[in-house]
Amino acid sequence: MKVLVCVKQTFDTEAKIELKDGKIADAGINLIINPYDEVAVEGGIQLKEKKVVDEVVVLSAGSDKAMDAIRTALAMGADRGILIKQDTGADEYARAIALAAAIKEENPDIILAGHVAADDGSSQVPTRIAEILGLPHINVITNVEIADGKATCTCEADGGTLVAEVALPAVISSQVSWNEPRYPSMKGIMQAKKKPVTTADAVAADNKVKIIEFAMPPAKQAGVKIDDEPDVCAAKLADWMLNTVKIEVK
Amino acid sequence: MAGTWVIVEQRDGNIRKVTYEMLSEAKKIGDEVSAVVFGKSVEGMASEFAKYGADKVYAVEGDVFAEYNTGAYVAQLAAMIAEYSPNAVLFAHTFNGRDFASRLAQKLEAGLATDAIAVELSAGRGVFTRAIYAGKAIAKVEVTTNPVLATIRAGVMEVAESAGAGAVVKPAIAATAGDVYQNIKSFVPTVSARPDLTEAETVVSGGRGCKGPDGIKIVETLADLLGAAVGGSRASIDSGWLGHELQVGQTGKVVCPNLYIAAGISGAIQHLAGMSSSKFIAAINTDPEAPIFNVSDFGVVADLFKVIPTLCTELKK
Numbered sequence: 001m002k003v004l005v006c007v008k009q010t011f012d013t014e015a016k017i018e019l020k021d022g023k024i025a026d027a028g029i030n031l032i033i034n035p036y037d038e039v040a041v042e043g044g045i046q047l048k049e050k051k052v053v054d055e056v057v058v059l060s061a062g063s064d065k066a067m068d069a070i071r072t073a074l075a076m077g078a079d080r081g082i083l084i085k086q087d088t089g090a091d092e093y094a095r096a097i098a099l100a101a102a103i104k105e106e107n108p109d110i111i112l113a114g115h116v117a118a119d120d121g122s123s124q125v126p127t128r129i130a131e132i133l134g135l136p137h138i139n140v141i142t143n144v145e146i147a148d149g150k151a152t153c154t155c156e157a158d159g160g161t162l163v164a165e166v167a168l169p170a171v172i173s174s175q176v177s178w179n180e181p182r183y184p185s186m187k188g189i190m191q192a193k194k195k196p197v198t199t200a201d202a203v204a205a206d207n208k209v210k211i212i213e214f215a216m217p218p219a220k221q222a223g224v225k226i227d228d229e230p231d232v233c234a235a236k237l238a239d240w241m242l243n244t245v246k247i248e249v250k
Numbered sequence: 251m252a253g254t255w256v257i258v259e260q261r262d263g264n265i266r267k268v269t270y271e272m273l274s275e276a277k278k279i280g281d282e283v284s285a286v287v288f289g290k291s292v293e294g295m296a297s298e299f300a301k302y303g304a305d306k307v308y309a310v311e312g313d314v315f316a317e318y319n320t321g322a323y324v325a326q327l328a329a330m331i332a333e334y335s336p337n338a339v340l341f342a343h344t345f346n347g348r349d350f351a352s353r354l355a356q357k358l359e360a361g362l363a364t365d366a367i368a369v370e371l372s373a374g375r376g377v378f379t380r381a382i383y384a385g386k387a388i389a390k391v392e393v394t395t396n397p398v399l400a401t402i403r404a405g406v407m408e409v410a411e412s413a414g415a416g417a418v419v420k421p422a423i424a425a426t427a428g429d430v431y432q433n434i435k436s437f438v439p440t441v442s443a444r445p446d447l448t449e450a451e452t453v454v455s456g457g458r459g460c461k462g463p464d465g466i467k468i469v470e471t472l473a474d475l476l477g478a479a480v481g482g483s484r485a486s487i488d489s490g491w492l493g494h495e496l497q498v499g500q501t502g503k504v505v506c507p508n509l510y511i512a513a514g515i516s517g518a519i520q521h522l523a524g525m526s527s528s529k530f531i532a533a534i535n536t537d538p539e540a541p542i543f544n545v546s547d548f549g550v551v552a553d554l555f556k557v558i559p560t561l562c563t564e565l566k567k
Contacts, residue, residue, distance in 0.1 A: 013500045013520050017386040024387060035501050092352075093361060118500055120382050120389075122364050127320075127352035136431035137320070139349050142494075152435070156495055158344045159261065159446060160439040164432045176501050177494035208361030212377060212390040220526055225549035227538060230556035237532060237557070238564035240548045245509050245530045247452060249565045250477045 001053040001146075001168075003044040004108035005078065006099055006126070007037040007060045009069040010119040019214055033069045036114020040174040042181040043144070044112050045077040052146045055079050057106060061086045061098045061202060074192035075184030081195065082106070086202035091209045092120075096128035098202035104133060108169065110151065115140045115173035130171035137171035138164055142178050252334045253282030253305070254371065255397075257327075257350065259342040260287065261318075263295065267449055268342040268404035270302045275407040277303035279371045281337060283414060284308055286330070288323060290316040293418055300416025302409065308419050315425070318346045319432050322425040324353045329424030331358070336397050337374045343401035351401050360395035365504075367406045367527075371398065384500035384523035404448050405506045440495075443474075447496060450479035452509045455498055455525070456491070457483035459514020459535060459554055466491045468558045469513050475562055481505065481525075483515045499524035513554045517542030534558070 011017070012030040019025060033041065044056040058073040060066040061084040070081035084098050103111055113126040123139075130137030142161075143154040146168070155162045156175050166172075184192070226236055241247050254276040259266035269285070276283045284306040285299035296307040308330065314322045327350075331339070339354075341347040343365045355362035368379035376398030382389045393399060447453065454476065456469035466486065473480045482492040484499055498505055499521040510528035515521060517533070517540055525531070526545045533546040534554045543549040550557060 011383065013384075013523075014518065015383075016519060017383045019387070024383075091361065093356070093359070096356065118384065121380070121384060123348045124352040124355070124362060124364060127349055128356040131353050131356035137353070138432060140345055156345065157437065158259070158266075158346055160437055162437050163435040165435055166432055175494070208355075208359070208393070208395050209363060210392045210394055212392055214382075215388045215390070217381070217385060217388050217527070220531075220545040222544050223547035223549070225538070225543050225546070225551065227551035230552050231560055233534075233550045233552045234557045234560035235564055237534075237548060237550055238561055238567075241509070241532070241565065244548075247476060247509060249475060 001109040002055045002057065002106070003047055003053045003110040003112060004057045004059055004103055004106055005037070005040050005044045005073065006111065006113035007041060007058055007069050007073055008034045008117050009060065009062055009066045010034040010117055013118050019216060022214060024214055031065060031068060033072055034114050034117045034119070036116055036118065036174060036176055038181045039176050039178050040112040040114050041073045041076055041078060042179045043174055046179065047110070047146065048077070053110065057082065057108065059099060059102055060084070061095055063088055067197065070197055071192050072184060074195045075188040076182055077188060079195065081197035083197060083199045084202050085199060090202070091207040092122050092124040092128060093208040094205040096125050096132060097205035099125065100129045100132040101203040102200065103129065110146070110168060111171045113171070113173050115175060126171050126173040135170055136166040137173070138166050139173045140175045141172055142175050144172060252336045253284060254279055255284050255286050255336040255339045257339065257341045257347065258285050258287040258299065259344055259347060260289065260295070265295065265298060266342060266344070266404070267409070268344070268402065270409045271404065271407040272340045272342065272402050273299060273302040273304055274410040275369055275402070276340060277410070277412055282306065284336070286310065286327070288315040288326070296416045296418050300414045301411055303412040303414040304416050305414045306417050306419055308421050310421060310423070312423055314427055314430065317434055317437070318350070319430050319434065320349055320353050321429040321431045323350055324357055325429040326423065326425040327354055328357050330421050331397060333421070338371050338376055338398040338400070341401045343403050347401050351399055355399050358395070360399055361393040363391050363393050363400040365403050366400045367403050369400065369402070374398065376400065381504065384504055385527055386519070386523050403504070445477070445479045447479045447481055447498070447503050448505055450507050452476045452478035452511070453481050453498070453505055453507045453528070454478045454511045454513065455481035455483065455515060456486050456513050457515030458485035460486060460491065463491055465514065465555065468555060472511070472558050472562055475565060483518070483521045512542050512546070513558065515542055516540045517545065
């Protein structure tokens with residue numbers, strides 16, 4: 001069996017966001033694998049370690065810089081990579097089309113991805129890929145068991161926990177609590193340099209949404225700050241909660 | 251064209267508040283507003299949606315819809331969109347809502363704006379404001395396909411009652427058991443007397459300053475006094491003091507309650523992204539330089555172990 005993991009390169013989640021010429025400024029920003037995708041990479045590698053799958057392929061669509069994200073995944077333990085060169089302005093539809101085309105050629109048994117990207121927060125691409133490929137999908141998993149051509153997944157759901165089963169091949173998207181991604185070892189980093197990565201251009205697809213503008217959120221003004229004895233602080237905070245916020249105490 | 255559709259979020263008849271938020275927002279557009287509700291037997295809920303302005307209620311009933319499953323729901327909604335041609339379809343940005351909307355959007359080869367915090371709809375044109383980088387920046391996006399599809403963040407839009415006719419429509423059922431590809435083995439509801447983190451009026455969160463489960467207990471005591479949800483920063487989640495589903499921040503939940511109380515949270519940019527759009531923010535931290543104070547309406551430089559128990563006593567007076 002083969003697992004293919006989709007990874008997106010994103011800004012470090014600690015990055016400060018600024019605008020330059022009406023766009024999100026990317027100069028000097030540390031780039032990482034989207035944390036939700038990193039969990040999917042780890043999940044794929046663990047499936048190989050458990051001998052559930054024989055091969056872990058990592059796929060990314062983006063600029064040449066995304067090669068770093070692929071190399072990081074290879075250093076963690078993935079076997080080979082595919083970089084689909086695509087304009088970073090592609091929307092969720094266009095990205096899903098490009099990724100699905102590459103996945104179709106690979107014909108994997110399991111397709112993993114993070115359920116959301118930490119940059120655009122869209123939560124669309126894995127589900128769109130499944131629809132394009134006509135495959136079952138299951139989202140926001142915190143665990144998966146593979147047996148008898150089926151994936152049984154535990155998922156974070158609205159107001160509870162769900163256990164659901166899909167037949168393979170299937171698209172499965174990960175929640176960050178699934179596992180703790182490993183750091184690449186020095187040996188892994190050295191090996192990653194020799195692992196094969198193929199590149200191809202993205203299949204052309206028109207965007208279905210248009211960015212009108214980027215803006216910064218309204219700056220929150222700092223209010224009162226008191227530094228006093230705990231009892232005084234508590235009394236003043238209680239007064240503010242009751243009279244300004246007008247909370248109700250149960 | 252048949253106005254704006256709101257997809258109802260419910261489980262076993264418990265309707266999520268975001269449904270009413272979406273209906274109230276849809277009513278502002280001026281077009282006909284319809285609630286679309288899926289379930290085994292849901293017609294009886296129609297009056298609930300009429301109270302918030304639903305002119306029509308599409309009751310989509312059948313065993314195959316008893317529990318949310320992507321395949322059957324998408325097949326059915328796609329058929330209804332082809333038949334009735336709504337201008338816009340709004341979903342809740344819940345786990346189910348985003349799953350449903352994404353697969354439907356791709357089936358229709360359409361655009362979708364997820365997690366919208368503001369809606370501008372007119373004459374079939376839909377422009378949505380989205381928080382990106384978990385709220386560190388804002389993007390305005392136009393969905394250029396029809397119908398206009400979006401998922402809406404809970405807790406952002408005001409609920410306003412307004413009488414609608416609530417006329418029940420029973421659409422033709424297009425989905426069959428063959429459309430179901432996810433076999434739901436079990437659903438275990440979270441056993442908690444506390445409200446859902448993303449829907450709560452008040453959230454009390456604990457961070458590194460809680461120092462351990464004892465500090466978290468103090469946070470929970472305050473939360474229960476306020477009928478609030480409990481959340482945590484990455485530090486308290488990574489330390490195992492709280493479950494991951496309670497993490498507030500860029501790799502957790504984004505919340506916008508009326509009041510957010512940060513106890514022992516320094517305010518890493520990761521965390522601020524998840525809570526700084528709350529209406530009121532209070533912070534308790536021993537470090538006067540903690541960045542959390544930069545976004546707080548009311549900051550207290552003190553030890554949470556001393557302040558919160560006294561605060562509870564004061565609030566009970």
